[in-house]
Amino acid sequence: MNEDFITSDIPKAFIDKIGKDYVIIKDIDSKEEMEIKVEEGLAEYFKNEFPNGEVIYVLYDKENKKLIL
Numbered sequence: 380m381n382e383d384f385i386t387s388d389i390p391k392a393f394i395d396k397i398g399k400d401y402v403i404i405k406d407i408d409s410k411e412e413m414e415i416k417v418e419e420g421l422a423e424y425f426k427n428e429f430p431n432g433e434v435i436y437v438l439y440d441k442e443n444k445k446l447i448l
Contacts, residue, residue: 394435397425
């Protein structure tokens, strides 16, 4: 994890499941699940770059249900 992720006040989560055009994330603090719509290309990227079940941590906009990349 990089320093910005650790020190940021933006909500943090990890990707729990990857679908065709969405990801299911779980908030690190509350464990709340949320479905986030993503482009199919981004979902494919996550599947291809992390095929062995590595944990993918992300920042997200809880109000707008979007990943912050």
